[in-house]
Amino acid sequence: MRALDSDTDARRLARIALVxxxxxxxxxxxxxxxxxxxxxxxxxxxxxxxxxxxxxxxxNQMSPQQVIHSASVNGLPRLAxxxxxxxxxxxxxxxxLRFTSIRNPLRRVYSAWExxxxxxxxxxxxxxxxxxxxxxxxGRLDFTATFANFVTAFSERTEDFFRDHHFxxxxxxxxxxxxxxxxxxxxxxxxxxSGIATMLAERSRIKINLLPQRLNEGLGIPLDLVCNxxxxxxxxxxxxxxxxxxxxxxxxxxxxxRRDVSxxxxxxxxxxxxxxxxGALQRxxxxxxxxxxxxxxxxxxxxxxxxxxxxxxxxxxxxxQRYM
Amino acid sequence: MRLLYxxxxxxxxxxxxxMLAEAExxxxxxxxxxxxxxxxHRSQTIHNQHVHGLTRLITLPKPEIEEVLTSPExxxxxxxxDPIARSYSAWExxxxxxxxGRVTDVQRLxxxxxxxxQIDMTASFATFADALATHTDCFMRDHHxxxxxxxxxxxxxxxxxxxRVDEPGGIDLIANLFSDRSGKQVMPQRHNESIGVPLxxxxxxxxAELIERVYASDYDSFGFARGNYPALPDxxxxxxxxxxxxxxxxQSVERVNSVSRTAQSKMSARYGWRQVxxxxxxxxxxxxxxxxxxxxxx
Numbered sequence: 001m002r003a004l005d006s007d008t009d010a011r012r013l014a015r016i017a018l019v020x021x022x023x024x025x026x027x028x029x030x031x032x033x034x035x036x037x038x039x040x041x042x043x044x045x046x047x048x049x050x051x052x053x054x055x056x057x058x059x060n061q062m063s064p065q066q067v068i069h070s071a072s073v074n075g076l077p078r079l080a081x082x083x084x085x086x087x088x089x090x091x092x093x094x095x096x097l098r099f100t101s102i103r104n105p106l107r108r109v110y111s112a113w114e115x116x117x118x119x120x121x122x123x124x125x126x127x128x129x130x131x132x133x134x135x136x137x138x139g140r141l142d143f144t145a146t147f148a149n150f151v152t153a154f155s156e157r158t159e160d161f162f163r164d165h166h167f168x169x170x171x172x173x174x175x176x177x178x179x180x181x182x183x184x185x186x187x188x189x190x191x192x193x194s195g196i197a198t199m200l201a202e203r204s205r206i207k208i209n210l211l212p213q214r215l216n217e218g219l220g221i222p223l224d225l226v227c228n229x230x231x232x233x234x235x236x237x238x239x240x241x242x243x244x245x246x247x248x249x250x251x252x253x254x255x256x257x258r259r260d261v262s263x264x265x266x267x268x269x270x271x272x273x274x275x276x277x278x279g280a281l282q283r284x285x286x287x288x289x290x291x292x293x294x295x296x297x298x299x300x301x302x303x304x305x306x307x308x309x310x311x312x313x314x315x316x317x318x319x320x321q322r323y324m
Numbered sequence: 325m326r327l328l329y330x331x332x333x334x335x336x337x338x339x340x341x342x343m344l345a346e347a348e349x350x351x352x353x354x355x356x357x358x359x360x361x362x363x364x365h366r367s368q369t370i371h372n373q374h375v376h377g378l379t380r381l382i383t384l385p386k387p388e389i390e391e392v393l394t395s396p397e398x399x400x401x402x403x404x405x406d407p408i409a410r411s412y413s414a415w416e417x418x419x420x421x422x423x424x425g426r427v428t429d430v431q432r433l434x435x436x437x438x439x440x441x442q443i444d445m446t447a448s449f450a451t452f453a454d455a456l457a458t459h460t461d462c463f464m465r466d467h468h469x470x471x472x473x474x475x476x477x478x479x480x481x482x483x484x485x486x487x488r489v490d491e492p493g494g495i496d497l498i499a500n501l502f503s504d505r506s507g508k509q510v511m512p513q514r515h516n517e518s519i520g521v522p523l524x525x526x527x528x529x530x531x532a533e534l535i536e537r538v539y540a541s542d543y544d545s546f547g548f549a550r551g552n553y554p555a556l557p558d559x560x561x562x563x564x565x566x567x568x569x570x571x572x573x574x575q576s577v578e579r580v581n582s583v584s585r586t587a588q589s590k591m592s593a594r595y596g597w598r599q600v601x602x603x604x605x606x607x608x609x610x611x612x613x614x615x616x617x618x619x620x621x622x
Binding site for chain 2: 054055056057058059063064065119218219220221266267268269270272273274276277279280281282283284286287288289290291293294295
């Protein structure tokens with residue numbers, strides 16, 4: 001097994017991989033593969049979950065459920081925070097469970113589009129949303145045509161999309177060549193989440209009844225009403241590595257799709273609600289940005305005061321430190 | 325412009341304030357992204373004084389207040405709206421979509437009625453009407469539910485214009501007034517804050533009567549006509565997707581509230597003092613206390 005600082009993906013992997021020392025579990029959360037639900041269950045089983053801190057997080061998460069991804073709320077250390085000897089032990093010991101979750105690439109990219117681009121959830125992909133405008137028909141959003149716009153933009157700028165971890169191929173995200181996983185769970189199977197819950201409850205020292213629930217679910221509009229075969233093939237080609245690495249079947253998704261799809265229009269109320277959600281998310285972002293800006297101002301002001309004091313005291317007061 | 329406007333919540337006050345600030349030339353759009361307050365939509369930021377830039381009556385010296393209230397050169401304007409339509413809008417905005425308000429209890433008093441994963445709008449609104457009639461005092465702590473007659477006090481202010489914004493041409497009348505007095509072309513903007521479910525499909529006669537009883541003073545003061553609603557309306561159900569979108573909307577609103585609350589508290593002096601104390605304790609304990617683990621290179 002190669003060292004985890006061997007390339008950029010690997011370093012990122014070490015930063016995101018969650019460690020539950022009591023459970024002896026290493027989990028690599030794959031975006032858009034039930035990572036919110038699984039992270040919550042691990043934190044609960046580990047006994048590190050601190051929901052009372054959720055209200056202290058000023059970040060761009062879309063919903064209160066997603067605050068579980070904040071380190072202060074889940075309380076789980078990341079692999080990159082541990083000493084090298086411990087990392088080596090976690091990655092090699094037979095006592096440790098190293099697992100990740102994966103999902104059919106086509107369904108995953110559809111979910112990522114819906115969540116990150118259609119709803120305009122905070123993240124890098126949001127900046128790409130302008131290149132694929134909504135298609136409206138009589139004040140109603142044409143879901144099919146809007147998705148088709150995304151597929152066109154995605155096929156033209158695939159690498160740009162891959163920079164957002166919600167769109168990054170799962171192979172690149174989980175790197176099975178670097179981590180010797182004991183378990184790779186396919187969360188497309190509805191029983192998979194229950195299986196993870198049972199496994200975590202067994203490893204947990206605290207008696208806990210984990211509720212296997214899918215959090216952060218989408219709008220519930222089936223893929224086959226929105227995506228035609230041509231678009232599916234384009235998307236599947238972009239994620240070919242995932243099909244090769246994990247053995248997903250092209251036909252599994254293709255069999256439910258048709259060559260031509262009729263326009264699927266959202267209702268007026270649905271379209272309005274969508275616009276309102278985007279508005280609320282924009283406000284959330286504005287507030288978080290304004291907060292960061294003000295804190296940065298305060299930081300600069302404090303640093304300036306410290307420099308003046310340093311000079312005025314003829315260096316009796318220490319030089320401003322980097323942590324200030 | 326020599327104009328006094330009394331904003332009444334849920335009576336097009338957002339639209340009117342946008343027009344007023346634009347006509348007066350005090351609108352400051354640069355302030356919008358800098359606000360930390362829990363305002364859910366950008367359009368609503370107009371209610372922040374830094375954005376609208378208008379002067380409040382109470383901040384003026386007494387002789388000036390006297391002049392504003394009595395001078396024939398000044399126009400005193402207020403807007404009003406049918407109380408049932410207004411309370412439906414307040415319910416939809418404050419309770420149904422969960423926008424932040426001063427009183428959170430009101431959301432608990434009027435829960436959704438969900439049937440097979442779909443929200444029953446008619447039954448949910450009926451629950452609200454019932455709660456409003458039963459717990460009126462609780463709702464009256466939120467200014468979105470306060471009767472218009474207590475805001476638009478005709479006994480205290482001699483209004484020159486009292487505009488019904490729910491009647492055709494009402495908003496245009498106000499826009500024309502602002503355009504005339506400012507010399508700028510002012511147009512009303514639609515902010516689409518409603519989710520678009522018509523009142524008549526969500527309100528039954530029983531709900532209407534309960535609301536009319538609560539807002540009796542508005543009917544007496546402004547002579548609103550009492551409407552006829554179906555005794556047993558077909559229940560208006562949101563689709564599964566609409567219901568999911570409502571839930572997502574509420575979650576987004578909850579995050580706005582949470583982020584705003586935290587951002588404001590982290591800017592406070594108390595938070596700053598706690599950070600200083602933590603830094604001191606960290607040094608005194610030689611790094612044993614309040615030390616954040618840093619990433620090690622692997």
